[in-house]
Amino acid sequence: MGSFKLKMLLLGDAAVGKTSLIKQFIKGSFAKDYKMTIGTDIFTKDVVTNEHTITLSIWDIAGQERFKFFRQSFYRGSSGAMVVFDLTRYTTFNPNVVNWLKELWGFTGRIPIVLIGNKVDLADLRNVRKADVQAFADKIPCKYIETSAKTGEHVDEAFRELAMAMLNKMLESQRK
Numbered sequence: 523m524g525s526f527k528l529k530m531l532l533l534g535d536a537a538v539g540k541t542s543l544i545k546q547f548i549k550g551s552f553a554k555d556y557k558m559t560i561g562t563d564i565f566t567k568d569v570v571t572n573e574h575t576i577t578l579s580i581w582d583i584a585g586q587e588r589f590k591f592f593r594q595s596f597y598r599g600s601s602g603a604m605v606v607f608d609l610t611r612y613t614t615f616n617p618n619v620v621n622w623l624k625e626l627w628g629f630t631g632r633i634p635i636v637l638i639g640n641k642v643d644l645a646d647l648r649n650v651r652k653a654d655v656q657a658f659a660d661k662i663p664c665k666y667i668e669t670s671a672k673t674g675e676h677v678d679e680a681f682r683e684l685a686m687a688m689l690n691k692m693l694e695s696q697r698k
């Protein structure tokens with residue numbers, strides 16, 4: 523049984539649902555810290571597996587989506603990221619997911635990501651085809667999950683998936 527503390531980020535355009543996803547995931551059980559200087563909220567939650575406890579330090583870009591200048595210290599030391607887009611607004615997926623990925627990996631190298639199509643509950647307003655996103659995710663490659671921060675659908679799974687990917691990558695690099 524091991525305990526690990528890992529930093530993860532939520533990236534994506536304004537209003538795609540990053541903060542809502544975090545709030546849905548952590549519900550009552552959170553500690554929140556605010557880094558005023560860099561405009562970032564930090565939340566903490568444990569993910570428990572059969573073998574390990576992973577304490578996630580979850581960094582929310584918190585309204586600084588347009589200010590690249592602030593983001594160097596945001597990215598530093600992170601082990602993984604959720605890249606979130608809004609299923610009702612196509613440009614938040616294409617081209618903007620690629621832009622977020624380039625910026626992220628430019629700072630961190632190729633850390634694990636999970637791609638999130640959020641607001642799946644708004645079925646009538648949907649503007650992005652699942653097959654198109656899946657084809658994109660297969661190329662990267664990364665896991666693609668459709669969530670609703672409103673109903674909670676697949677939200678826990680998304681965070682667990684990323685936590686496991688980050689842990690596996692860390693354990694792998696320790697073995698080398």
Ligand code: G3D
Pocket residue numbers: 534535536537538539540541542543640641642643644669670671672673
């Ligand atoms: P951000 O942190 O990425 O900027 P927010 O996004 O979490 O602030 O969410 C932006 C708006 O989208 C919010 O609406 C929020 O309630 C809504 N939203 C987030 N996720 C979902 C979802 O899965 N389904 C639906 N239907 N709405 C969602 P308001 O009106 O408060 O600005």
Ligand code: MG
Pocket residue numbers: 540541542582583584585
């Ligand atoms: Mg936000």
